[in-house]
Amino acid sequence: xxxSREVRRVISxxxxxxxxxCLLETGDRLVGRSHECDFPEVVRRVPAVTSTAVNVLASGSxxxxxxxxxxxxxxxxxxxxxxxxxxxxxxxxxxxxxCAVCAVSAEELQSVLAAWDGPRPEVLALAxxxxxxxxxxxxxxxxxxxxxxxxxxxxxxxxxxLVNTLQQVADVEVRPRVACLEWLDPLMGAGxxxxxxxxLAGGIPVCGAAGSHSQGLSWKDLxxxxxxxxxxxxxGFDLGRSLEEVARLAGDAAWTRxxxxxxxxxxxxxxxxxxNRPGPRLVDSVEILAEILHPDRFPKPRHWxxxxxxxxxxxxxxxxxxxxx
Numbered sequence: 001x002x003x004s005r006e007v008r009r010v011i012s013x014x015x016x017x018x019x020x021x022c023l024l025e026t027g028d029r030l031v032g033r034s035h036e037c038d039f040p041e042v043v044r045r046v047p048a049v050t051s052t053a054v055n056v057l058a059s060g061s062x063x064x065x066x067x068x069x070x071x072x073x074x075x076x077x078x079x080x081x082x083x084x085x086x087x088x089x090x091x092x093x094x095x096x097x098x099c100a101v102c103a104v105s106a107e108e109l110q111s112v113l114a115a116w117d118g119p120r121p122e123v124l125a126l127a128x129x130x131x132x133x134x135x136x137x138x139x140x141x142x143x144x145x146x147x148x149x150x151x152x153x154x155x156x157x158x159x160x161x162l163v164n165t166l167q168q169v170a171d172v173e174v175r176p177r178v179a180c181l182e183w184l185d186p187l188m189g190a191g192x193x194x195x196x197x198x199x200l201a202g203g204i205p206v207c208g209a210a211g212s213h214s215q216g217l218s219w220k221d222l223x224x225x226x227x228x229x230x231x232x233x234x235x236g237f238d239l240g241r242s243l244e245e246v247a248r249l250a251g252d253a254a255w256t257r258x259x260x261x262x263x264x265x266x267x268x269x270x271x272x273x274x275x276n277r278p279g280p281r282l283v284d285s286v287e288i289l290a291e292i293l294h295p296d297r298f299p300k301p302r303h304w305x306x307x308x309x310x311x312x313x314x315x316x317x318x319x320x321x322x323x324x325x
Contacts, residue, residue, distance in 0.1 A: 006091070006146065007029070007091045007092045007122070007144065007145050007146055008029055008091055009029065009031045009088065009089055009090045009091045009092070010026070010029045010030050010031065010032075010090060010091065010092045010093075010094065010145070011030070011031060011032035011033070011049060011085060011088060011090040011092070011093045011094070011121075012030060012032075012033050012034065012037060012093075012094040013033075013034045013049070013050060013093065013094060013095045013096070013104045013109065014034065014037075014094055014095060014096045014126060015034065015036050015037045015038065015039070015277050015279065016126070016128075016137075016277045016278045016279030017094035017095075017096075017124075017126060017137075017141060017279070018030065018033055018034075018037040018039075018043055018094075018279075019039055019040075019277070019279040019280050019281065020137070020138050020141040020142075020154075020279055020280065021094070021141065021145070022039075022040050022042075022043065023138075023154055023280050024141070024142055024145060024147055024150050024151065024154060025150075026145055026147070027040070027042060027043065029145070030043060030046045031046065031047075031088045031089075031090060032046060032047055032048070032049040032084070032085065032088045032090065033046045033047070033048055033049070034048065034049070034050040034104065035048040035050050035051050035052060036050075036236075039273065039281075047084065047088070048081075049080065049081045049084045049085050049088070050078050050079060050080055050081065050104055051078070051079045051081075052077060052078055052079070053066075053076065053077055053078070053079065054066045054067060054077060056236065059185070059245070059248070060183060060184055060185045060234055060237075060245050060248075061185035061186075064183070064185065064186065076108065078104045078108070080104060080108060080109065080112055082112045082115075085112060086116070086117070090121045091121055091122065092121055092122045092123075092124065092144055092145070093109065093121050093122070093123050093124070094124050094126070094141065094144075095109050095123060095124070095125050095126075096125060096126050096127060097125040097126070097127040109123065110123075122144065124140060124141065124144045126140070126141075126278075128192070128193065128278040129192050129193070129211050129212075129213075130192070130193055130196065130210060130211050131193040131196040131197060131200070131282065133193070133278065134158075134193075134278060134279070134280070134282050135155045135158075135159070137278070138151055138154055138155050138158075138280070139151040139152060139155060142154065154280075158280060158283050161283050161287075162200070162283050162286060165200070165201070165283075165286055165287050165290050166200060168290065168294075168297045168298070169201060169202035169290050169293075169294055169297060172202045172294055172297070175202055175203055175204050175293075176203050176204065176227075176228040176229045176265075176293055177203070177204045177206050177225070177226060177227050177228045177229070178198045178203040178204060178205055178206065178227060178228070178229045178230075178231065178289075178293065179206050179207045179208075179222060179225055179227035179229070179230050179231070179260070180194045180195075180198060180205070180207070180208060180230075180231045180233060180275070181207075181217075181230065181231070181232045181233065181234075182194070182208075182214045182233060182234065182235050182271070182276070183214075183234055183235060184232060184234060184245045184246065184248070184249065185245070185248070186216060186217075187216065187217040187218065187219065187221075187222060188214050188215065188216055188217055189206075189207030189208040189214060189215055189217045189221075189222075190207075190208045190214050190233065190275070191208040191209050191210070191211075191212045191213055191214040191215060192210070192211065192212070192213065192214065192278075193210070193278060193282065194208055194210075194214075194233075194275060195208050195209065195210040196210050197275070197282065197285050197286050197289055198289060200286045200289075200290075201286050201287075201289035201290040201292075201293055201294075202290060202293050202294055203229065203289065203293045206225040206226075206227055207221070207222060207225050207227070214235075219254035219255075222258065223254075223257075223258065226259065227258070227259075227260050228259065228260055228263075228265060229260055229265045229266075229267070229292065229293060230258065230260040230261065230265070230266045230267065231267045231268075231269050231289070231292060231308070232245065232246050232266070232267070232268045232269065232311070233268075233269040233270075233271035233274075233275040233276065234271050235271055235272075235276045236271065236272050236276060237270075237271050237272055238270050238271075238272050238273065239268060239269065239270040239306070239307065239308070239309060241272075242268040242269060242270065242271060243268045243309060243311070245268075246266070246268050246311050261311075264310070266310075266311040267292050267308055267309065267310055267311055268308065268309055268311050269288060269292075269307060269308045269309075270306070270307050270308070273307070274288060274307060284303065284307060287302065287303060288303045288307045288308050291303055291304065291308070292308055
């Protein structure tokens with residue numbers, strides 16, 4: 001129970017929250033989702049109640065231009081289908097209060113609820129900025145669904161998986177300097193929970209601060225940070241799109257003179273499924289980084305060619321880095 005009402009009809013406006021609902025085996029309660037909620041596959045059958053004003057199929061630089069123009073003009077990046085939301089009669093709406101560029105904000109939702117007729121749905125807004133927020137948010141979602149015990153058990157199961165990875169890298173003697181890039185044109189170093197994931201995976205994060213929003217980065221800054229490993233994980237892009245974005249840098253001297261690129265230690269990752277989404281698959285993200293940073297510890301990398309792949313633009317393609325062998 002949540003409050004005095006049974007929660008049977010849920011709308012999730014945040015992909016990470018949708019994954020939490022499904023992890024708790026309550027996906028059948030979802031009656032609405034955001035247009036970005038795409039995992040697990042079954043949620044695609046649930047009607048979307050949001051849309052975007054951005055052409056997400058454009059290049060990274062073009063998307064950045066669209067976003068900046070919308071923000072400058074005070075135009076919303078997302079549209080809420082208020083009529084559809086009312087029609088779906090949710091008991092609970094899951095949203096976020098962390099990033100107005102990434103998903104519908106709690107403020108936008110409140111404007112829809114202001115004109116609500118009848119009992120208003122409960123609203124749970126998540127605002128994660130650190131890795132530990134995953135555990136807190138999963139427990140909060142479980143409690144909101146009336147399943148506090150299941151929420152705690154789900155946290156325990158994910159922590160067990162995480163410990164397995166930590167044990168494999170705990171005694172590594174060399175911890176490489178790692179730059180995670182959340183956008184490539186313009187450059188942006190990944191902040192929030194990403195630096196913590198790097199540390200858990202046995203690396204030293206550079207170009208991003210834990211708990212802080214991702215920040216713009218110059219090529220000079222990136223060069224000065226001297227990363228030994230670069231992982232490109234553009235926000236909202238799957239592995240294929242990430243590889244396409246990195247390929248655009250092939251002729252850029254600023255990219256090709258980076259030591260990580262020259263030594264064949266530049267990688268692309270599925271930012272959309274894992275790194276950018278503060279849900280259960282952050283544990284997958286730690287596993288991916290551990291496979292990339294310490295291939296000798298993971299001779300059969302589970303996520304290779306699915307969650308990450310070597311970028312061969314620097315003239316090097318060491319088999320150990322490409323396959324984890």
